[in-house]
Amino acid sequence: MSDSVISTLDLEREHQLLKLFPEPVRLHLLYKATEPKSTSFPYRLYGVGPFIIVVYLASGEVRGAYMSKPPAYQERDENVFLFDVTTTNATKMSPKDDSKIVICPNYSYNYEFGNSFKLRTETVSNESNFHVSFSSGEVFNTGWPDECYNITKGDAGFKDLELFRVTGVGDVLPFPWREISWTERTREDFRESFVSHKVFVESLSSVRVLLLGPTGAGKSSFVNAVRSVMFKRTTHMPSSGAGAPGHFKKLKSCIIRTGRGGPATSLTLCEVMALGEAESAGLSVSDALAVVKGHVPEGYRFQSDTPCNSQTPGYRTEPGIKDRIHCVLFVLDARKITTYNDDLQKTIRMLQAKISDLDVPQIVLLTHVDQLCHAEDVKYVYSSRAVRDKVQKAAELVSMPMSYVLPVKNYSEELDTNCSNDILILSAVHTLLQAIDDTLDDQCVSSTVE
Known part of the structure; x- marks a missing residue:
């Protein structure tokens, strides 16, 4: 024919x-x-x-x-x-x-x-x-x-x-399961939107996003990836501490700037000790919730066997809105999502439930997806059946809808940034900022009604 x-x-x-x-x-x-x-x-x-x-x-x-x-x-x-x-x-x-x-x-x-x-x-x-x-x-x-x-x-x-x-068709689906435009214009629109973003609450110049996840999931790498996108080159910040069981890791906040030496954006990413396979081997649920509520001072070094409390130097008994966490980002490794042990899954679900009670929005960041879709360019990530399946598994693990799970590829081996990867990272940032705006808007409306 x-x-x-x-x-x-x-x-x-x-x-x-x-x-x-x-x-x-x-x-x-x-x-x-x-x-x-x-x-x-x-x-x-x-x-x-x-x-x-x-x-x-x-x-x-x-x-x-x-x-x-x-x-x-x-x-x-x-x-x-x-x-x-x-x-x-x-x-x-x-x-x-x-x-x-x-x-x-x-x-x-x-x-x-x-x-x-x-x-x-x-x-x-x-x-x-x-x-x-x-x-x-x-x-x-x-x-x-x-x-x-x-x-x-x-x-x-x-x-x-x-x-x-x-x-x-193997791994490639006949229709993408999410739509996005993979163009230079899209990257610049996302970047401009991020740079110009203003927090919904006037008294709050920056929102704090807490990254929670097991060792090696890519928490620090995501912080570096966001900075790389804004700097238009890959950046490498030192790790904020060891994630191995029995070691300390401090609360470290990273203000995201528009570029090297540039003004601060409205986003601050916060790292803490990694979640362990058992609560005794990593960040405890009580310490995680203390961070979310704003009690834990900057630079505090966590210990699994010694929770942060009112006797801790710098402990904030009455934290203000600037001290609190405004969104929690669960960072999970797509390659390991089906092999996380029961204790870790239980800890994640417990945290998700308790954080929900605090009316703090939560998003799941699924890393290393490029190693699942077998494509050189991550713009095919939303056409990958394997990635979609892992997104669904992650949603089930954290007991959240699939729309709350964002696949990303952090910069690890690259020396330069690329358009498709930047779009994926900026899209994740855009989504979490929207989630925070929606939540703050709802809370302001509720307080007004009351």
Whole structure:
């Protein structure tokens, strides 16, 4: 067929049809009946592998059949099914007995899917002529009325017939599960929005975001990544402490600036001791909540066996709004999300529940996603089935919706920044700033009402 031939299958119906398959697939148009240069239809099926026959009726109905094997006489196909599809829904009808599905008996090129769908073809002067019939049948129980269309005579009830090859797409989904524009303009718009952002509360010039997560998840790396985006070059800040069990780690706040020596933005990222596999081996829940409430002084060194309390030097008994945490960012490693032990998962869920009680917004940052999607450019991250699955796992772990989980790639080996990665990082910053604005807005409205 000519490369210029366009399928009659519109994008909405194609999207619904693709949902019928358990794994992501693509459809490749092989044959179109109304194309003047169409070659013999039957021969197109041989050696194709999985295929779909789609019939378009003048009434607007779209029906068809799928087979996972090339047609072979008396060969059974356990995966065969019929379907009808609209712009908003697709119905899949599997056979009650696939032994009654007949394909090409005696090489007469008859395709019979029970009594529900029959297609007879004849080749005349290297062109295919068709006779199509539909019925409710017993093998598929489609509920279709008895209808016959003689395509060779220009039946007014028939519109078109197409044959598609069905191929797997591996990790790449046919449609992105999130939409974003990966352009230089998008990067600059995000950066400008970040630089010009003003906190909703006038008395608050900067919001404090606390990064919580296990050792090696990428908390410090995210701080460096955000600074790198703003500096337009990769930056490397020293670690704020050891994350190994039994060691100290201090509360360290990093003001994000618009560039080297530039004015401060409205964002401050705060690091603390890592969460351990058991509460005794890392940051305790009580210390984490003390930080969120604003009791813990800057530079305080955490110890798992000695919680911060009112006797701690610098402890704030009555913290103000500037001292508190305005958003908590759970930082999790996408590569390890399914292997975190029960104790760590329990700690994370406990923190999530208690922080929710404090009316502090929470976001999940999923790092190292570039090692899942097998793509050189992270702009394909939202087309990756593997990344989407890990995002879902992270949402389940933290008991939050998938929309609260943001995949990112921190700068680690790179010496220079790149557009797509900057967009992913800035998009995460934009989302958390919006979450803080929404929460502060809601709290101000609530206090006014009271």
